[in-house]
Amino acid sequence: MITSLLTFSRGGILALVLVVVLYMLLANFSKKIKMLAVSLLFLGVIYVAGSLINIDLNEIVTSRISDFSTDGGSGRFELWGQAINYFMSNPLFGIGAFNFSDYYAFEHNEKLYVHNTYLEVLVESGIIGFLFYLSFLLMLIITLFKTKLHKEKPFIVLTLFAFLIQMMSLSLMINEAFFSFLALTLKYISVYEKKEVECNDLQQKG
Numbered sequence: 001m002i003t004s005l006l007t008f009s010r011g012g013i014l015a016l017v018l019v020v021v022l023y024m025l026l027a028n029f030s031k032k033i034k035m036l037a038v039s040l041l042f043l044g045v046i047y048v049a050g051s052l053i054n055i056d057l058n059e060i061v062t063s064r065i066s067d068f069s070t071d072g073g074s075g076r077f078e079l080w081g082q083a084i085n086y087f088m089s090n091p092l093f094g095i096g097a098f099n100f101s102d103y104y105a106f107e108h109n110e111k112l113y114v115h116n117t118y119l120e121v122l123v124e125s126g127i128i129g130f131l132f133y134l135s136f137l138l139m140l141i142i143t144l145f146k147t148k149l150h151k152e153k154p155f156i157v158l159t160l161f162a163f164l165i166q167m168m169s170l171s172l173m174i175n176e177a178f179f180s181f182l183a184l185t186l187k188y189i190s191v192y193e194k195k196e197v198e199c200n201d202l203q204q205k206g
Helices: 002-006 010-026 029-052 057-067 076-089 100-108 117-146 154-166 176-205
Strands: none
Touching: 010 029, 010 154, 076 100, 076 117, 100 117, 117 154, 117 176, 154 176
């Protein structure tokens, strides 16, 4: 959250806003009040900090939004177009893992990433790898709901939702925060699956 806000990442801020809105829709009334209070406090701290160090936050946010129509999403639209061209040349198996930046550097003398995880997987591993990747994400979501973690630990589902949105504008194939989230999530899944098995055993014995 702090990284997204300090860098004024448009994709990151959008993901945070959507997560807060989703939480407000799913949470009970008391939690909604708490979230609203925390959000207002957080915004207040940011505003005060900006005032103390003489930073015009309104101007920065406004310029970031207005620049979107002129900077091509910070050059992302051009990168995405180039990625699609590479994909069309090797649609089945892709151009190889982590090869986009080298391909791009060879043609443009600048090493850049796709800045879209889904498109990155598609262009580098082709349709086959892309389907495997989507299957992994889908199985993870199904498992979270199957183990009822969306009720017991809703922050996990909300965090995953935020990551899935951020993947549209960031390359998160190798990302420490996402890997840490997956490790934590898999631990919760194993614990709750074990509890479910124990509950079923008790019901059968009873």
